Amino acid sequence: MAAQQKTEKIQVMRSQLGRVRGLGPAKSGAHHWKMERITAIALVPLSLWFVFSVLGHLGAPQKLVAAWAGTPVNAALLLALIIMTFHHMHLGLQVVFEDYIHSAGRREAAILAIRGACLLLGLMASVAVLKLAVMAH
Amino acid sequence: MNDIRKAQMLGRSSESGLVQRPLSPHIGIYRWPPTMVASILNRATGIALSAGSLLLVWWLVAAASGPAAFDDVQAFIGAPLGLMIMLGWTASLFYHLFGGLRHLAWDSGHLFAKPSLNPVTYAILLLSAAATALVWFVAYIKLEG
Numbered sequence: 001m002a003a004q005q006k007t008e009k010i011q012v013m014r015s016q017l018g019r020v021r022g023l024g025p026a027k028s029g030a031h032h033w034k035m036e037r038i039t040a041i042a043l044v045p046l047s048l049w050f051v052f053s054v055l056g057h058l059g060a061p062q063k064l065v066a067a068w069a070g071t072p073v074n075a076a077l078l079l080a081l082i083i084m085t086f087h088h089m090h091l092g093l094q095v096v097f098e099d100y101i102h103s104a105g106r107r108e109a110a111i112l113a114i115r116g117a118c119l120l121l122g123l124m125a126s127v128a129v130l131k132l133a134v135m136a137h
Numbered sequence: 138m139n140d141i142r143k144a145q146m147l148g149r150s151s152e153s154g155l156v157q158r159p160l161s162p163h164i165g166i167y168r169w170p171p172t173m174v175a176s177i178l179n180r181a182t183g184i185a186l187s188a189g190s191l192l193l194v195w196w197l198v199a200a201a202s203g204p205a206a207f208d209d210v211q212a213f214i215g216a217p218l219g220l221m222i223m224l225g226w227t228a229s230l231f232y233h234l235f236g237g238l239r240h241l242a243w244d245s246g247h248l249f250a251k252p253s254l255n256p257v258t259y260a261i262l263l264l265s266a267a268a269t270a271l272v273w274f275v276a277y278i279k280l281e282g
Contacts, residue, residue, distance in 0.1 A: 037244060040237050047230060051272060058279050062207035065200050078197070089187045096184065125194045128201035135201075 032091060039088035046081040069129060070136025078129045086122035090115055171258040179236040182229035189226040227272050231265035 053074070057065055068074055093114045101107040148158035192214075199206040213219045239261055242248045248257050 037241065040241065044234065044238065047234065051227070051230070055272065055275055055279070058276055059211075062200060062204040065207065069197070069200060082197075085190060085193070089183075089190060092183045093187055096180065121190065121194050125197045128194075128197040131201040 032094075036088065036091045039084045039091065042080065042084045043088060046077065046084060049077060050081055066132050067136060070132040070134075072133065075129050075133035079126055082122050082125045082129065086118040086125075090118040093118075171255050175236060175239075175258045175261065178232060179240070182233040182236070185225060185229040186233055189222070189229065192222065192226070224269075224273065228265065228269045231268040231272075232261070235261040235264050235268075 053068070057068060060068075069078055094111050097107055097110045097114070101110055143157065146157045146159060148156050150156045196210050196214075199210040214223055239248065239257055242257075248254075
């Protein structure tokens with residue numbers, strides 16, 4: 001039989017808030033979660049619009065597609081789609097990496113890499129749309 | 138010990154002896170509830186869409202570069218491999234869209250009651266399959282009809 005150990009209640013002269021401050025992973029509060037939702041809400045109409053637009057231009061030559069993408073409204077919607085897509089993609093893949101990569105160094109490196117990749121891909125697509133918008137007559 | 142699974146059911150009693158304890162089932166012997174499948178699919182389609190975004194960038198950059206570059210993209214998309222990627226992309230997009238709407242409903246405190254969990258899960262599977270089929274039907278009519 002193991003001896004029953006008596007635990008003493010220790011009085012700590014610190015407030016509950018003082019004891020938890022600085023602990024845990026909540027460095028930026030709910031910002032990541034909130035931005036993931038905001039970009040998701042924006043992507044619902046934008047991605048539906050994009051699918052319908054692409055369906056309307058199936059098999060169309062480059063000239064027609066470029067003219068479509070170059071109008072101010074379509075170019076603005078495409079830019080919004082690009083920004084929201086790559087922001088959402090970065091936030092989502094970051095969570096995937098946080099869940100599955102257990103070594104802190106490799107995890108941070110992967111998150112940084114995907115951040116850079118999303119930024120570059122988003123910039124490339126945006127520059128392409130801006131070029132079409134400027135070239136359009 | 139007749140059952141190999143019992144080897145995992147090893148615990149320690151409060152009096153320090155070894156005892157057999159039931160453990161919650163691990164993935165291998167778990168009957169997958171629909172909600173679990175839906176959750177994994179949402180993440181998987183998100184990863185697939187991330188890969189598919191490369192095609193979106195290529196398509197836009199090619200459209201801005203000129204007819205020759207654009208023809209290359211169109212040829213790639215029109216080839217069997219490209220068509221398979223596009224099918225996966227549309228299915229992933231619609232699944233992630235409806236799955237995402239389900240998450241947004243949950244976040245706002247709706248549809249989270251136990252009776253509605255499985256029906257909503259079946260509904261998003263059906264809706265995404267139907268939307269994918271509709272898009273490809275329209276595409277087929279437009280190109281072949």
